[in-house]
Structures are given as structure tokens and as C-alpha cells.
Amino acid sequence: MPWRVPPADRQAGVLPDPYAVWMSEVMLQQTTVAAVRDYHRKFMALWPDVSALAAADDADVMAAWAGLGYYARARNLLKCARAVVADHGGIFPDTYDKLLTLPGIGPYTAAAVAAIAFDRSETVVDGNVERVMARLYDVHAPLPGAKPQLTDLAAALTPPERPGDYAQAVMDLGATICTPRNPACGICPWRGPCAARDAGTAAALPKKTPKKKTPTRFGIAYVARRADGAWLLEKRPEKGLLGGMLGWPGSDWSDAPAPNPPLDADWTSLPAEARHTFTHFHLRLKIEVAFVPQDAAAQRGQFVPAGDFRPAALPTAMRKVYDLATSALQGD
DNA sequence: AAGTCGTGGGT
């Protein structure tokens, strides 16, 4: 990870930029390192420090975050940067308790920033640590109920020396050796004390309460293109699914969506539909397309000139609609 | 305090 300071340098007293650490930890929430790497690089280039980010336009930040998911993180990223500038003189607070008060920073991220950026002895508890503790102590109680117990075990094990290295090491252990499937117990530095390895239960831990299957919702998306090439788009409400992101005007998403075109036009249904899976439901979007005259008046949304429109600024579900619509409009 | 909130990769 390019934002990480190697252990040798850390032992020599070099600590990473708290802003870069905070940025990485927010991006890494429920997100893989592989997916984060390019976004972290892009954000650090666009906004090199917290003051620059605090001064950024909301729309630019949301567009830059497009594709990474969990868009509340981007909204809170901006809120947090502005709070650091307004309430902390542009300097990141260096304690768990103060970090915890900031938007988008919860127990994990507060502990991670305090430990990694400030070498404070705080206990990070992410999915990796939960798994490592469940195995090390052979805990069979299922998550998420077992989280408090696993947190206590992790806290009791946290050493006072090199807190930042330790925090990252436990997570690295979970990410590379104590993996969800096929844990590499044979090369694990903790194979000696590991109770689950001794009991032969490592691969079956941690247990999790079963989740119900994801339902399917349906909807209609309207892609209108004006004579000058402009696209009719709409900024979604700040709260809720894809909050604050750009999208196509559409129907509700439900079992039986009600048609809701943003303007009167000669709509044509596309044969293909956009399919996308969110965390808790599948979505199947029918697509209606129309060419409209230059003086068309939209009841919802606003026309974005072709030169200003970047499909990469759309969340993935909306980009899938765009891809299908353009291939149809251009006849390939 | 259970539900909500994305996406891409692995199996």
C-alpha cells in the first residue's frame, strides 16, 4: 500500500501523513485494497491536504468517488475535512475520542488513525481481527453478536509497543494467512497458541448468523438526448441509495414500478435491461430512450451538455444504463 | 438495534 510507512522507517520515528491514513481507512471500509489503490492516488493528487479537500466542490468529490460505492462515505469525507479545518485548525486530532466525533469516523477508523498515524495504543477491530480472534480463542458464538467478546479479546492482546505496526500486522495476518477460506495455518506465526487450529475448527470460524436472500426490485430509467447532444440527468437526493450522485430520471424501484417520464416525448423501449446488484436487493431496470427537440422542457432533472458529461461520474448502476442506451442509440 | 448502504473479485 503506497500510503504505508514501512516498519523500519516507523521504528526510526517516521510516521505517515494523518490525512493520507484517514483517506485510506475511509476508502478501505468494506472495500478491498485492490479497489482502493487508484482512488487513493487520485484523491491525493486532486486534493493533497485536508484544506484543499475542505475547499473542494461537492460535485467534484462525488464524481471522483463514483464507482467506489457506499457514497455516504464521500459525503462524510467532505464533512470531516471541513470539520477538521473549522474546528481543529486544519490539523487532524490525534486521539481516539476526538477522532470518533468526526463524520464518517467510527470505532474502527478512529482506532486505526490513532494507532497508525499517531502511534497510540488503540485496538483496531475490523473483519480481519474478528476472524483472527475467533480462531485464536476458538470462539463459536456467531457474529455479529460475538463482536463485543472478540473486541475484548483483541484489546487484551494489544501490546503497548509499536501500536501502529501491531494494528497493521494483525490485519495483514487476517488478510494473507488467517483468511476466510483455506487458512494457511501451517505458516501462521500464531499457529502455536491458536485454539481453533488445535481443535481443528479454524476453517469453520468465525460463525455468522445466516442472512436472508436478496429480493429483486424493478424500475424504469429514462435516457433523453436533446438535439444538441445534451443528456437529461438528475442529482439524486442527499440521503438514501446512491445519495448525492448523478443518475437518470426514473420510476420508483419496486415490485411494480409506476411509469414516470421526466418529459413528454416519443419514448422507445430498449430490448435489453440493466441488471445490477446492491447490498440488499437485485435491480432490473427497463430503459426508455428518446430524442427531444432543442426547446424541450423537462419536468425533472436538467440537461448536461455532451462536453460536460462524463459517464465515469455515474454510479455503476447508472453507468450500465448509459452503456446500454448508447449502444442502442448508435446502432451497435 | 436491526436495516441500510456499492462494488468487484473469488469460488
Add this chain to the structure above:
DNA sequence: TACCCAAGACT
């Protein structure tokens, strides 16, 4: 295909 999973936070 259909699930699982990822350095969680917010309501």
C-alpha cells in the same frame, strides 16, 4: 448461477 466476502458507519 448464486453466493460470499472486503481495513464499517449511520440511523
